[in-house]
Amino acid sequence: MELTFNERTSIAEFITENKQHFEKKLLSEAVNVASKIKDILKKGNIDLLVNAQRLVLYVVKQREEELVQFANEEGIVWAKHSMTLAFKLEWVQAIRRTLWHFLYKYDQLSNNSNELDRFYDLEKQINEQLDQFLNTFFLSYSNYKDELISSQRKLVEHLSVPIIPVSPTVAVLPLIGMIDSYRIKTIEEKVLIDIANLKVQTLIIDLSGIVNMEKDILDHFQKVLSGVSLMGCEAVITGIRPELVRNMIHSGISFTEKADTRGTLQQTLKKYLNVDSTDNIM
Known part of the structure; x- marks a missing residue:
């Protein structure tokens, strides 16, 4: 053709x-x-x-x-x-x-x-x-x-910041893996929003799944704890690993002014859940 x-x-x-x-x-x-x-x-x-x-x-x-x-x-x-x-x-x-x-x-x-x-x-x-x-x-x-x-x-980062209510006033935030500058911002945003939405009075942050944090991330995490306090919520940190403690010491950063620190998540849950149950009975 x-x-x-x-x-x-x-x-x-x-x-x-x-x-x-x-x-x-x-x-x-x-x-x-x-x-x-x-x-x-x-x-x-x-x-x-x-x-x-x-x-x-x-x-x-x-x-x-x-x-x-x-x-x-x-x-x-x-x-x-x-x-x-x-x-x-x-x-x-x-x-x-x-x-x-x-x-x-x-x-x-x-x-x-x-x-x-x-x-x-x-x-x-x-x-x-x-x-x-x-x-x-x-x-x-x-x-x-x-x-x-x-x-x-x-979306993935928000899913990796699971704030789990374990009682009407207590919630747990288990953190696992590496925390970079992007993820710490996500943690900050989700923590502050969920404290308000869930009316959390005590937030237990478990760091047993975190091997280490860079100095700038430690500094930002400290600010997150300040934000938790300003929201009228008590922060409790559990499971800090030796490597992270050593890095905090050398960086001159401590969480003790902004949060209570405890050994394991299991011990902490036992204490706070018992206290919460007693308060509800009274």
Whole structure:
């Protein structure tokens, strides 16, 4: 089947009227992508062939604002469905080659193949716009991925700060693993909010699962204890390991001014739960 051509036809119309030829050429240029087009359509409802034609028409019609908006939309969709950047790059490169093939055919049918000035103007316009699409797409993709990772991390960190009520007035916060600057901020936020929401009068913080803390984290933890006190809540720390005690001594930091310290969580729970039960009886 030959290409459809009319002398009065614009490049955009020429590509649209020869849609089947365009798609066939594009699929031949993007071998790896071609075999996965149906899977992508099924998985993410992304029609690569329709979107390719949409991109090409934005480029040849110089519709820059719509091109940038489309790139932003594509970046979010591809990131949301965990489709790789390498895959997208191969696809856009195939679109670029296919577009130039059709421009060559258009000029050939128009007998304009010797108009070098026009060729170089088109080369600059098309390549700049496709590069702008790629740059915008990658930024949109990366920003969405970063936001997704950040929100997932925040969720995980909140789940890793479990404040467990063990009586109407006493709650336990068992901390396990490494505490970095991000996590200590999460601890601070969750502790202060939960003390207010749960009306906690005594918060037992068990550090038996913490091997060590850096000096800046120790300093921040001390401020968290101050916040607990300002909320009208008593802080009790249990299970401090020798390595952490040694680091506190050398850092000149002590928790004793802000909190009561005890040996084990089990002993502390026994004491506070007994006291709480006695108070309830009285």
